[in-house]
Structures are given as structure tokens and as C-alpha cells.
Amino acid sequence: MRYIIENTLTNRYGxxxxxxYLIEGSKIIYTSNRFSKHNHMRLDTSNYVIAPGHIMIDxxxxxxxxxxxxxxxxxxxxxxxxxxxxxxxxVHHENEVKSNLKRVKHALINSSxxxxxxxxxxxxxxxxxLARKCCKHKVPVIFTEITEPEDIDVVPWQWVRNELFPYxxxxxxxxxVPNSSGRLRRxxxxxxxxxxxxxITTLVDVPDEHTPLQKEFLLNIGLYPIKGSLHIGxxxxxxxxxxxxxxxxxKGTIDEVRPEIVYASGTVKKxxxxxxxxxxxxxxxxxxxPRKLVPISNAFQPSPIPIDxx
Numbered sequence: 588m589r590y591i592i593e594n595t596l597t598n599r600y601g602x603x604x605x606x607x608y609l610i611e612g613s614k615i616i617y618t619s620n621r622f623s624k625h626n627h628m629r630l631d632t633s634n635y636v637i638a639p640g641h642i643m644i645d646x647x648x649x650x651x652x653x654x655x656x657x658x659x660x661x662x663x664x665x666x667x668x669x670x671x672x673x674x675x676x677x678v679h680h681e682n683e684v685k686s687n688l689k690r691v692k693h694a695l696i697n698s699s700x701x702x703x704x705x706x707x708x709x710x711x712x713x714x715x716x717l718a719r720k721c722c723k724h725k726v727p728v729i730f731t732e733i734t735e736p737e738d739i740d741v742v743p744w745q746w747v748r749n750e751l752f753p754y755x756x757x758x759x760x761x762x763x764v765p766n767s768s769g770r771l772r773r774x775x776x777x778x779x780x781x782x783x784x785x786x787i788t789t790l791v792d793v794p795d796e797h798t799p800l801q802k803e804f805l806l807n808i809g810l811y812p813i814k815g816s817l818h819i820g821x822x823x824x825x826x827x828x829x830x831x832x833x834x835x836x837x838k839g840t841i842d843e844v845r846p847e848i849v850y851a852s853g854t855v856k857k858x859x860x861x862x863x864x865x866x867x868x869x870x871x872x873x874x875x876x877p878r879k880l881v882p883i884s885n886a887f888q889p890s891p892i893p894i895d896x897x
Contacts, residue, residue, distance in 0.1 A: 640670025640824030
């Protein structure tokens with residue numbers, strides 16, 4: 588069924604404009620300032636602000652092994668406006684990549700939210716052969732746990748970089764190092780310097796779980812613009828926020844307010860206080876080309892989001 592979301596205030600990562608959207612099923616098939624010549628059903632969203640569905644990280648969801656608990660986690664995430672989930676499987680050796688990815692896919696069989704799977708590994712286990720396996724299985728993001736300052740120097744970064752080509756997954760650090768006398772700040776600076784020198788896409792911190800990821804992050808892992816956008820051809824994953832609630836919010840930002848309506852995969856996931864769970868409706872997302880729409884001038888350059896170390 589086709590319908591039009593007409594003349595709605597659109598918030599795209601903080602930028603606001605008035606726009607209209609022609610939706611068919613689970614896709615946005617056209618956008619314009621107005622649809623005066625179309626006879627499709629129209630939604631009155633004059634009291635709402637529309638935004639792309641949130642993409643969020645959740646590491647622990649793959650460890651949930653009972654049906655009731657997974658439903659409750661999905662209920663919580665959908666209530667936040669999460670329409671796509673990023674998680675990871677634990678890997679300590681290259682031979683575990685295929686089997687552990689399969690195990691995580693099975694763990695998410697009852698997910699009601701679309702999901703993407705990365706890997707999580709100790710940094711000292713990051714080898715060129717592991718990087719090659721990740722590219723072979725189209726793993727767009729590698730989370731690396733750092734427990735010792737020396738871990739950064741153990742990795743043969745040039746060889747790892749060579750094995751990442753041409754897929755170029757993102758490598759992110761999870762810091763488990765005590766922060767004493769500015770030690771962590773110096774390590775983050777060193778991390779950024781080394782990976783920038785080797786042209787590996789990274790950030791100096793993993794974004795917080797259960798918080799909306801920013802456009803730059805989604806571009807780097809290849810989800811944007813199919814997910815996290817309101818462009819023609821994108822998945823029609825959108826959120827409707829009460830304008831009144833946004834005005835009353837302390838910070839007045841989309842990230843601080845829960846949506847009134849959550850729509851994804853062609854169905855309403857949340858309406859007011861009601862959250863609708865459909866176990867098994869979430870599908871795995873495969874990224875064929877990370878950083879597909881990154882400007883050509885930055886095509887093989889890391890794009891770290893600025894972090895205040897101090």
C-alpha cells in the first residue's frame with residue numbers, strides 16, 4: 588500500500604526542513620516538498636517531527652538465551668526507537684569466525700529488529716589472517732579489546748591494513764586500561780596516530796550502547812543511506828516525535844526524547860505506549876561495500892569523529 592507523509596518537519600541528525608515522503612511497504616520511493624498531484628492516502632503529521640530510525644549497538648543481546656528475555660530486550664529497544672541493531676560475536680582465533688558468526692545468527696533468530704553482526708576480539712589477537720577472514724565473511728566492523736598499553740604495539744598494522752583491502756572494515760577500540768595520570772588519553776592519541784598513518788577507518792572510542800549512532804559512523808560501516816536516512820530508496824524506518832515533547836525536553840534534541848511512533852520493515856513497531864513485538868521478523872543485514880558513499884577525497888582515509896580527550 589502506498590501512502591504519503593505530507594509536509595512534515597524532518598530532523599536529520601540535527602538539521603531540520605519541511606518535506607513529504609511517498610512510502611510503499613518498507614521503502615521510501617519518492618521525496619518532495621509537496622505531492623499535489625498524487626491521490627494516495629495522506630498522513631497528518633502536523634504535530635510531529637519525523638526522523639530516521641535509530642541504529643544502536645548492543646553487545647549483550649547475543650548472550651540472551653531464553654525467549655521471554657529476548658522479547659523484553661526487543662521491547663526496550665523498540666521503545667527507544669531502535670530499528671537496526673549492531674552486535675558482535677566473540678572471536679579469539681581466525682578459525683572461529685565462521686562458526687561464531689553462525690552461532691550469533693542463531694541467537695538472534697527471534698529478533699524483531701534488523702541486525703548487523705561484527706566481531707569482538709582482544710587486540711593482541713588481531714592478525715592479518717583474522718583481518719582477511721573478516722573481509723571474506725563481510726564483517727564491516729571489528730571491535731578490539733585493549734587491556735594492556737603494549738597491545739597497540741603488538742599488532743603488525745601494515746600487514747593488517749593490506750589484508751583489509753579492498754573491503755575496509757572499521758576497527759574500533761574497547762578500552763579496558765586504567766586511566767591514571769592521563770595514561771588513557773595518551774593511548775587514545777597513539778591509537779589515532781597509528782591507524783591514521785595506516786589508513787584504517789577508526790574512532791578513538793566505541794559509541795555508547797543503546798544510544799543513536801551518528802551519520803558518520805553509519806557511512807563508515809556501509810549502512811547509510813539504506814538505513815538511518817530518509818532518502819529515496821532507503822528502508823522506510825522512521826520515528827515520529829511529539830513536537831510538544833521535544834519543546835519540553837531539557838536539551839530539546841531527538842536523542843533525548845522517546846518517539847511516539849516507530850515504523851520499520853513495513854509495520855508499526857510502537858504506537859504511543861503500545862509496543863508490538865513480532866519475533867523472528869528482524870533480518871540480518873549484509874554490507875557489500877563499507878564506506879560506499881564516503882567522498883572520493885576521503886575514500887581510503889580514516890574518518891575519526893572528534894573526541895575531547897580532556
